[in-house]
Amino acid sequence: MFENVKAIPGDALLALMMAFKKDPTPTKIDLGVGVYKDDQGLTPILPVVKKAEALILEHEQSKGYIGPAGAPELAVLLQTLMLGDDHPLTKTSCISTAQTPGGTGALRVAGDLVNALNPKAKIWVSDPTWSNHFHVFAGAGVEVRTYPYYDAQANALAFERMLEEIRQIPAGDVILLHASCHNPTGIDPTLEQWQQISQAVADQGLLPLIDCAYQGFGDGLEEDVQGLRLILEKCPEALITTSCSKNFGLYNERIGALSIVASTPEHCSNVFSQACNCIRANYSNPPAHGAAIVSTILSDTELRQQWIQELAEMRSRIHRMRANLVQNLEQLSSDRDFSFITAQKGMFSYSGLSKAEVKYLKDEYAIYAVDSGRINIAGINDGNIDRLSQAIFKAINR
Template identity: 75%
Template sequence: MFENVKEIPGDALLALMVAFKNDPNPNKIDLGVGVYKDDTGLTPVLNVVKKAEAFLLENEVSKGYIGATGSPELGPLLQKLMLGDNHPLITESRIATAQTPGGTGALRVAGDLINAVNPAARIWVSDPTWSNHFHVFAGAGVEVRTYPYYDADQNGLAIDAMLEAIRQIPQGDVILLHASCHNPTGIDPTAEQWDQISTLVAERSLVPLIDCAYQGFGEGLEEDVYGLRTLLSQCPEALITTSCSKNFGLYNERIGALSLVTEKAEHCQRAFTQVANCIRANYSNPPAHGAAIVTTILSDHALRQQWEQELADMRQRIQRMRNELVSSLQSLNCNRDFTFIAQQKGMFSYSGLSKEEVLYLRAHFGIYAVESGRINIAGINDQNIGLLSEAIHQAIQQ
């Protein structure tokens, strides 16, 4: 069976992780891996998570299966987190949520669902987007196309080109939009641009698939779902993928969800059976522990408040490092304007660095970033920002 199997090139980001790990430079800096890091360079376990786990250790009574669509308590809590209490979609039973193994699992189930109910539909993703979007949807048998998103000359959103491309997407196709903290650019639409995008998506009768992986990491829990709520106010049908990896720090617990939005409640009930069928044919049941942690935190007032504060601390640290990086580069009289970095949202930034500059940083300073120039702002801290700024300044000069 395997004698003539061809080797597939490894994922570029995973290869970057290995190269960083093997680099003996004691001052090396990792700006590639897409996880939050604190000022000591560690990906911390939130204190509120430890409290929730201590509670579960004392009170958990079973390790039995939780069912194909996961924890029944989790879905309503995540719906309220995204939509707010008493949202019409909730009160009218037009939204249903299935727990999945991480946000990636949610995306794959969404792809399987699209292929099951409308195999002719294509999915349109931003150019650029998270690279794994292509693998996940292609693996589900869904054709993937792209629409313009990034304006390299302005280091901003290519809104006019984006809207024109949406006007050309065939009715019934699916369009993937990042709710906030766009990965990899860090560039989000303004409220006015979200209004334009939502109106056009509705006019074209497209189905939005809203990837909500970073709620709370941009401007705040409410602010980061403005685009999501605007889309749902205009589009009768939608899919939403959620991740708890970042805002709860639960990366290795693999906790996410897929929410299905329909025009009528009876449509929702029927379609949700298709979701369950897709899950049953894939991994059968999601893991329980991460869901129990999130459910415990969101259903307890004191724990919820503590979580919101710890989330705010992470968000504010990222924004502080954005501002300090810009200021540090300005103090070196760097002959390039980096002020746009302070306007971007979330962990990631399209820094404007060229491939050659990125490779120079890696070879001469042990600074690891993606060749597109995308950097993880959370990898910057008070100890390495001086070295990083000097290295960027030198790379530009060279």
């Protein structure tokens, strides 16, 4: 069976990560891998997570299965985090949430669910989007298509083209929307644009699949889900995928969730049972530890406030690095305008750097970024920003 199997190319981002690790240059800079880093260039364990783990270690009594849907207490806590304490959905049993292995696991269950409910449905994703969206949905047997999102000339949202394309998508198809901190561009719609997007999605009879991977990393916990809430005002049915990797720093604990929104409790219960069936056929039960950490933090008033503060500090550092990078490049008298970077949200930025300029940065300065020019702002710190700015200046003026 294995004799004639051929190797396939690995993921380009993972290959970039491996190349960075092997590079012996002491001043190398990693702007590729999409994880948060602090001023020392490390992906830290939040102090509040350490506190929660100490409590779990002290009180944990079992390592038994937690069931396909995961921890029920986590479901309620994540729902209120996204929607607020008094959202009507949480009072009417029209939302159900299943814990999953990370946001990626949630996306895969969503793909399996779409395929189970309507095998003819296609999932439409933004152009560009997180590259793994294509692999995950293709693995679930769902056809993936794209709609316009990025205007390369203006370094901005291609809003009119996006809206025009949404109005052409066949009814019954699924449209994936990034709740905030769009990956990879960092460009989010305004609230007014979200109003128009949500109305177009509703008018067209599409099922919104909202990827909420970065809540709290843009403008704030409440601000980053305003678009999501507008969608739910217009659309009676939706799927929402959640990740706790970034805002809790729990990358390797693989904790996420899939939420199902329906127009009636009965419909919600029926679809949720189908989702649990998809889970059972895939990984059977999600891991418990990450869920316990998040539940412990969100259910304790003191820990929750500490987490909110630590999240705000991460967000503030990213904002500061954005502003400092743009200021540095302006002071170098570059002919290219980089001011748009400060308007972008979250960790990522479509920097406007060309593939050739990215290659120059890597070859000459050991600065690693994605070929598209997407950079991880969290990879910039006070110790490397001057070198990075000088390198970018030389790359675009050589």
